[in-house]
Amino acid sequence: MRTKIQSNYMRQRHKLRCFFDETKNIHIKCETKTNKKGEINLRTFNMEGLKDLWEDYSSAIKSTKIDFKKAKIYQAKEIKTGGLEMLVTSVSTGKQETIFEQLPDKMCYIINKSECFYEIDGIRYIPSREVNSRTLNDYSRKNIVDDCMNKGKTKEPPITVNHFSSPDTLKTLAGRLRRTDELIGIHYKLVRARKKVYARLVGLKSMNGENQISAVEIAGCLYNKCGRSMLFESAYLEQIKRQPALSFTFRCKPARLRSDGIPVCILFQDTLSGRKSMRVDFAVKIDNRLYILDSMEVNHRTKMSGDEIADNIIKRFEVCYTADLNLNITANDIIKNVLQKGLVPKKAEERFVTYMSSINTDTPIAMASDVIKTGIFNIKNKKHTSSGYDGGKRRYELELGRALIR
Known part of the structure; x- marks a missing residue:
């Protein structure tokens, strides 16, 4: 369940009005504002406001322990009147059967478009395209030795479940999943349809107890090092009214300009949906256009502290701040x-x-x-x-x- 944006933020300039929907989830009720070019407007926040946005984003994405050894693979075969025909493969036994299940039209469309789902502990996880074709393969494939070609270790060929996957292909995938360790599944809220529970699976990560650092934590360290005068911009509130946000993006606005009057900003992009590192861009804004002069990536499981990362960011920012720009390039x-x-x-x-x-x-x-x-x-x-x-x-x-x- 998503947490309510804290009351101290609600008293700020936007005076957002919250309401509960039928599933008791908090949403922000306000108009989506765009500029003349149709681009989503950024809103300005202080440090506390940015933390509230991150709390709202992180509470919308759930983490659940998933054991694929217990899974059943449902392959969508054909939409028929009132439901969907599917091939079901048990990971634990490898047994297969073709079933017809009555489903709401909308759920038929979603499953058919995704081409498969995995049922584990009573929850049907509908994978995103990236999970289905890439992320799950990363965790289920093992190294094999190609003696004939003498190339050393190579990976087993990837498997992507689609409408045309053969029963043998699904059995091969089941065999791989049987040797897969427990994972953390990243998904959106649970949805009920015809007494079944569904979740959109947008990422997977290993069961690892290491602490993970977030972009907002690093921004907090920057904020403290820059005299607590930094403001932030984000379009998050506008984006979530169109669709759930897969990533959390914001800008830091340092309180000074270059000697030529050109503003420099630091752009962060973070996500909870998988194994991607957070991205930090250093950009200048010229004629309402952003140009990325430098960029770095920060691993979520880095051993560096937030202060150490902030120091590195400041050093790279200073280079962009003093760089001689060639605005006359032909x-x-x-x-x-x-x-x-x-x-x-x-x-x-x-x-x-x-x-x-x-x-x-x-x-x-x-x-x-x-x-x-x-x-x-x-x-x-x-x-x-x-x-x-x-x-x-x-x-x-x-x-x-x-x-x-x-």
């Missing part, structure tokens, strides 16, 4: 750099060159940033094992920011 230089390093998809290179060559402006770097919004990195009709796959957009952004530093 369109030809940008095109040459992008094509040489293969920063845009091959199919989009011609479109990129045409776009940049048609520029009639004194700031081609701004147009190179705006080209991202044209959808140049959107690759249609292609599935990827990671929901975080962006077609190269992230790499392009990093290289574009680095091109600004002389």
Whole structure:
């Protein structure tokens, strides 16, 4: 159950009004505000307000011990009138049977789109695409020795359950899951449908008692080291009204500008849904566009303290704060750099060159940033094992920011 945003925050500037829905979960009731470009507006918070947002985010995602040795694998086969035909494979015994189960139309659609689910201890875990095709394989595959090719250790081939997976493939997966250790499943709230309990499984992690550090903890250390004058920006309240937030993103706004008047900010992206490290970006804001000059990743299970990480962040921030920026970079230089390093998809290179060559402006770097919004990195009709796959957009952004530093 999600916890209520603390009362001290509710008395602040936004005066948010909370209400209970039918499942007794707290939501924030307010209008989703966007700017003229259709982008979600950021809201400004103090340190206490940021902590409240993190508490709300972390309480929306549940952690449950999962033992896949007890699982039954349900493979969606075909939607029929009133329900769904599925092939059920028992992990413990390997036995299989085809069943027809009556389900609500919406649940039929969700399961059919996910192509499978795992029933463990009475809860049906519907995996995200990343869990189904990547994360579960990371934990269930073991090393094998390929003596014939003499390549040493390799991994067993991955298995992704889909509509067309053969019964033998599911038996192979069941065999792998039988040797899998207990894991921590990361999922959203439980939902009941026809006396069955479902949960959206968005991540897995090992049963490890090590303490994990969060981006908000590190931000708190930065806040203390910077004279407790730092403010923060986040679009979290707007995002959760559209869909549950998979990640928690916010900006630190240091209380000083560069000597040229350009603001510098630190961007954090953190998540509780899996094994990804938190991301820390150092960016400058020019003409309402962010350019990432530097970036670092912090492992959640790092042995460094929050103060030590904050010190490293401050050092890298100072480099960006004093860096000599090349704002006069030409369109030809940008095109040459992008094509040489293969920063845009091959199919989009011609479109990129045409776009940049048609520029009639004194700031081609701004147009190179705006080209991202044209959808140049959107690759249609292609599935990827990671929901975080962006077609190269992230790499392009990093290289574009680095091109600004002389």
